[in-house]
Amino acid sequence: MLVNVPGPWSPLLGRLALSEIPYTNPILAPLFVVIVLAGIALVAAITYYGKWGYLWKEWFTTVDHKKLGVMYIILGLVMLFRGFIDGLMMRTQQMLAVGPGDNGMKAMGAIHGYLTPFHFGQIYSAHGLIMILLAATPLLVGIMNIIVPLQIGARDMAYPYLNALGLWITAAAVFLIMISLFVGDFSHNGWFGYAPIFELAYSPGVGVDYWIWTLELVALGTTLGSINFLATVVKMRAPGMTWSRLPIFTWSAVSANIIALTSFPCLQVALALVGADRYLGTHFFTAGFGGNLMLYTNLFWLWGHPEVYFVILPAFGMISEIIPAFSEKPIFGYTAMVLATFAIAGVSWIVWLHHFFTMGMGPYVSTEFSIATMLVGIPTGVKVFNWAATMYKGRLTFSAAMLWAIGALFLLLIGGLTGMMLSIPAVNYMVHNSVFVVAHFHMMLLCIVYAVFGAVIFWFPKVFGFKLNEAWGKIMFWLFSAGTFLVFFPMFMLGFMGETRRLDWPFDPHWAVWFDVQEIGIVVYVLSVLAFLWMIYVSIRDRAHHRVGADAWGTSRSLEWLTDSPVPFYNYAMVPHINARDEAAWRREHGFSQSRPDHFAAIHMPNNTGVAVYIGALTFVIGFGLTWRIWWLTVAALILTVLIMIYRSGKGDPGYVISAEEMEKLDRESRQNMSDGQQHLPKGGGYTGGTVTAYSAAASDQRPQGTPPGNSRPLS
Amino acid sequence: MSSSHDKPVDPNQVVLWSDDYEGHDVISTRTFGFWMYILSDGMLFATLFAAYGVLSYSHSYYTGPTPAQFVAPWYTFIQTMALFLSVLAYGFSMASLKTGSKAGVINGIMASMVLGIVFVGLDIHDVLRMISIGVTPEVSGGLSAFYALTQVHAAHIFVGLIWMLVMLYQILRKGFTEDVVGRLISLRMFWQFQAVMWVFIYVFVYLWGYMS
Ligand code: HEM
Ligand SMILES: [Cu+2]
Numbered sequence: 001m002l003v004n005v006p007g008p009w010s011p012l013l014g015r016l017a018l019s020e021i022p023y024t025n026p027i028l029a030p031l032f033v034v035i036v037l038a039g040i041a042l043v044a045a046i047t048y049y050g051k052w053g054y055l056w057k058e059w060f061t062t063v064d065h066k067k068l069g070v071m072y073i074i075l076g077l078v079m080l081f082r083g084f085i086d087g088l089m090m091r092t093q094q095m096l097a098v099g100p101g102d103n104g105m106k107a108m109g110a111i112h113g114y115l116t117p118f119h120f121g122q123i124y125s126a127h128g129l130i131m132i133l134l135a136a137t138p139l140l141v142g143i144m145n146i147i148v149p150l151q152i153g154a155r156d157m158a159y160p161y162l163n164a165l166g167l168w169i170t171a172a173a174v175f176l177i178m179i180s181l182f183v184g185d186f187s188h189n190g191w192f193g194y195a196p197i198f199e200l201a202y203s204p205g206v207g208v209d210y211w212i213w214t215l216e217l218v219a220l221g222t223t224l225g226s227i228n229f230l231a232t233v234v235k236m237r238a239p240g241m242t243w244s245r246l247p248i249f250t251w252s253a254v255s256a257n258i259i260a261l262t263s264f265p266c267l268q269v270a271l272a273l274v275g276a277d278r279y280l281g282t283h284f285f286t287a288g289f290g291g292n293l294m295l296y297t298n299l300f301w302l303w304g305h306p307e308v309y310f311v312i313l314p315a316f317g318m319i320s321e322i323i324p325a326f327s328e329k330p331i332f333g334y335t336a337m338v339l340a341t342f343a344i345a346g347v348s349w350i351v352w353l354h355h356f357f358t359m360g361m362g363p364y365v366s367t368e369f370s371i372a373t374m375l376v377g378i379p380t381g382v383k384v385f386n387w388a389a390t391m392y393k394g395r396l397t398f399s400a401a402m403l404w405a406i407g408a409l410f411l412l413l414i415g416g417l418t419g420m421m422l423s424i425p426a427v428n429y430m431v432h433n434s435v436f437v438v439a440h441f442h443m444m445l446l447c448i449v450y451a452v453f454g455a456v457i458f459w460f461p462k463v464f465g466f467k468l469n470e471a472w473g474k475i476m477f478w479l480f481s482a483g484t485f486l487v488f489f490p491m492f493m494l495g496f497m498g499e500t501r502r503l504d505w506p507f508d509p510h511w512a513v514w515f516d517v518q519e520i521g522i523v524v525y526v527l528s529v530l531a532f533l534w535m536i537y538v539s540i541r542d543r544a545h546h547r548v549g550a551d552a553w554g555t556s557r558s559l560e561w562l563t564d565s566p567v568p569f570y571n572y573a574m575v576p577h578i579n580a581r582d583e584a585a586w587r588r589e590h591g592f593s594q595s596r597p598d599h600f601a602a603i604h605m606p607n608n609t610g611v612a613v614y615i616g617a618l619t620f621v622i623g624f625g626l627t628w629r630i631w632w633l634t635v636a637a638l639i640l641t642v643l644i645m646i647y648r649s650g651k652g653d654p655g656y657v658i659s660a661e662e663m664e665k666l667d668r669e670s671r672q673n674m675s676d677g678q679q680h681l682p683k684g685g686g687y688t689g690g691t692v693t694a695y696s697a698a699a700s701d702q703r704p705q706g707t708p709p710g711n712s713r714p715l716s
Numbered sequence: 717m718s719s720s721h722d723k724p725v726d727p728n729q730v731v732l733w734s735d736d737y738e739g740h741d742v743i744s745t746r747t748f749g750f751w752m753y754i755l756s757d758g759m760l761f762a763t764l765f766a767a768y769g770v771l772s773y774s775h776s777y778y779t780g781p782t783p784a785q786f787v788a789p790w791y792t793f794i795q796t797m798a799l800f801l802s803v804l805a806y807g808f809s810m811a812s813l814k815t816g817s818k819a820g821v822i823n824g825i826m827a828s829m830v831l832g833i834v835f836v837g838l839d840i841h842d843v844l845r846m847i848s849i850g851v852t853p854e855v856s857g858g859l860s861a862f863y864a865l866t867q868v869h870a871a872h873i874f875v876g877l878i879w880m881l882v883m884l885y886q887i888l889r890k891g892f893t894e895d896v897v898g899r900l901i902s903l904r905m906f907w908q909f910q911a912v913m914w915v916f917i918y919v920f921v922y923l924w925g926y927m928s
Contacts, residue, residue, distance in 0.1 A: 265759035282860035290778040290857035
């Protein structure tokens with residue numbers, strides 16, 4: 001059954017050997033040293049300040065959806081940075097390598113530029129995989145994790161423990177792809193994998209195996225998460241939160257998670273079959289023996305296209321929350337918005353073939369898929385017009401979050417229109433596999449990134465109790481936008497000039513000037529990263545001056561703005577009763593915004609557990625063992641996982657109860673913490689420290705941003 | 717716009733906090749989530765069926781054997797019966813759960829397990845038989861797909877058997893707690909779903925394969 005691998009293999013270490021560690025590579029070796037030193041410094045610092053217990057108790061073992069969401073977002077941001085560095089390396093390579101001559105720096109045996117084709121291939125493969133599945137997805141899942149339960153008035157997700165499991169399995173995937181930098185190679189077949197190049201005969205190394213198991217792990221984590229989201233929204237809504245009052249962001253989370261739940265199994269199967277080919281010698285996607293190459297491509301995009309809508313729909317939801325808040329108007333066309341969301345989700349299932357029109361399936365099939373693809377434009381257009389109409393005659397505040405949301409609309413416009421061009425098979429045959437396509441989907445994916453930055457700025461005060469620095473948020477926005485413009489508009493040009501994607505050596509000297517422009521864009525992006533870090537630093541330093549009340553922006557609309565900022569661990573002292581769509585706005589307009597519950601009831605909360613961390617760690621071991629074919633390790637980790645699961649199921653979680661009296665006290669403290677102007681003293685985390693702030697900030701400055709609330713103009 | 721915003725509201729009438737809200741129903745929430753899992757499992761099988769469909773042309777079998785030459789529908793029919801009876805036994809066990817009879821539940825699950833073991837045993841025997849006549853997944857894409865579909869199903873049955881074992885232990889240790897009852901209901905869904913999947917496999921892979 002098991003395939004014989006080329007090269008050495010031992011029962012104890014599998015394919016692992018010292019020679020697999022690239023200590024001679026002039027990029028990776030120093031990077032490794034830096035990371036190890038940074039790691040040692042971090043561990044030392046945590047030990048010195050005695051924070052291990054705090055981290056373990058308050059963060060690693062938590063089942064609190066807000067903390068898990070914050071960790072998802074941190075994970076996503078770190079991977080966004082890693083993916084960005086990949087992008088920077090690719091841009092630099094193309095800038096250096098362009099032209100007919102031999103201009104290699106010979107640093108690593110490269111004839112063109114400074115990267116060999118094999119190394120370059122690994123970078124673009126890792127870049128794509130990381131950006132879509134380990135950056136965008138965790139960022140979106142993290143924000144959904146924090147906001148969805150708050151928006152429906154729940155105390156937590158339906159299955160808090162499963163939620164933690166999803167996070168730690170995703171983290172395992174992140175570790176797996178990161179370790180591929182330093183142990184062995186990564187795949188060089190692109191993020192979606194070309195059949196049959198990923199077969200063992202053509203890719204004998206461990207790169208493809210890393211790729212398979214990383215994808216399998218994220219797929220697993222995301223599927224678990226999607227089950228949780230759907231159950232939460234269906235089963236845990238507070239009284240009065242009818243379907244027609246559900247905030248748009250929650251609606252978009254529902255639709256996105258329906259997509260995830262139904263499409264990720266396709267990916268899991270597709271990759272498991274690749275794995276079967278590589279490990280067991282089957283012939284699903286081989287070029288001979290009755291295998292079918294296009295079966296892989298179909299199965300992959302059968303997941304792949306729904307996946308792109310899985311990531312864009314939550315982003316649409318975020319835009320739909322930010323724009324009304326800063327236009328001081330309810331969202332225009334609520335029902336149309338919801339229907340459009342589900343229309344997009346539905347159509348996303350029947351368009352996958354547009355990723356390989358050039359397969360040549362004949363005019364009828366191509367036409368079908370072409371028209372289906374174009375249909376997506378209708379609901380998307382409805383959404384764009386609804387956002388525009390929401391802003392129309394609104395009282396606009398161009399805060400940083402609003403700028404990001406509006407920027408996202410522009411990117412959506414460009415990406416959507418170029419997508420429409422690509423959906424015409426005749427056009428597609430011309431530009432398929434050119435960087436025009438790359439520019440198209442970067443517009444769409446950057447639309448997501450813009451929405452995420454907007455959402456982070458928008459909801460940050462809810463979670464942490466203070467606002468991010470507006471000025472630096474705006475500086476970052478403009479730098480980021482300049483970078484986007486400089487990098488991706490030349491890419492459209494280059495596409496028309498015939499540059500195909502994934503060139504380690506762009507041979508045509510006419511392209512050179514555009515590569516130089518793109519490189520400038522990358523430098524501007526680097527500045528925006530610095531601006532982001534500075535924004536975080538400045539905001540934390542000055543947090544005392546940017547404390548907020550429950551309604552952080554003064555013009556916020558949906559339910560989450562009713563509860564204290566930072567959100568206490570129990571979310572709502574008393575579960576609110578929902579009276580209207582946009583409950584927070586409704587209460588503000590009717591003069592109830594200051595009312596708090598005057599009596600309390602006992603509540604039931606889940607306990608923390610370390611089991612999720614252990615299982616996450618074991619899934620990493622399983623992925624690593626499979627990649628290196630260390631069978632005993634894989635089997636041992638698998639059995640251990642099952643035993644831990646059985647053990648945990650036997651133990652169960654009785655949870656704990658907070659009595660009504662205690663709730664009253666907690667609520668008083670939380671409110672005190674929110675409005676206290678005098679307290680400069682740092683306070684520990686836990687109950688009153690709120691979700692995340694380890695220090696309660698001082699000097700409350702409750703002046704709302706923008707115009708005073710209360711008299712927002714309804715559209716009539 | 718939305719009318720509720722414009723109506724005057726009587727502050728003494730309005731309900732702002734849900735006083736008598738009991739929280740969500742644990743069992744029904746768990747059951748709903750498990751339904752969602754079943755949906756994703758269904759997609760998993762659907763994808764495998766698609767792969768099987770694409771890889772069941774005559775050229776997919778390369779020069780090797782086609783199902784018509786090695787499947788044994790009568791043999792597999794016994795498997796079908798074992799699985800159906802197992803589901804029936806599990807159904808009896810759940811009927812006893814309604815009356816709270818521990819013995820009834822345990823007997824039902826044990827019968828269900830025995831029949832499930834028969835199913836897996838027959839499957840393993842069948843696989844060994846096919847391997848002995850040279851029908852292995854490495855032979856052709858068509859056989860790869862055949863094995864993937866049938867053995868992924870068998871793996872599900874295996875997992876279900878372990879789950880039953882765990883449930884027996886939990887029933888004995890803890891009795892019918894909320895958790896245990898919820899898990900028993902989920903297991904029922906799981907077991908019935910695997911039987912439904914088997915119907916498709918039996919029809920499309922074994923019967924159809926035999927005839928074509
Ligand atoms: C909503 C967010 C969208 C995202 C995230 C997205 C993403 C992508 C990605 C990743 C690819 C390239 C796959 C590859 O070759 O590696 C792609 C290609 C394509 N997209 Fe989009 N897309 C989106 C929306 C649209 C829309 C609205 C349309 C058209 C109405 C569209 C039409 C296409 C077409 C036709 C291709 C295939 C181009 C080719 O490979 O030749 N996309 N898209
Ligand atoms: Cu697509």
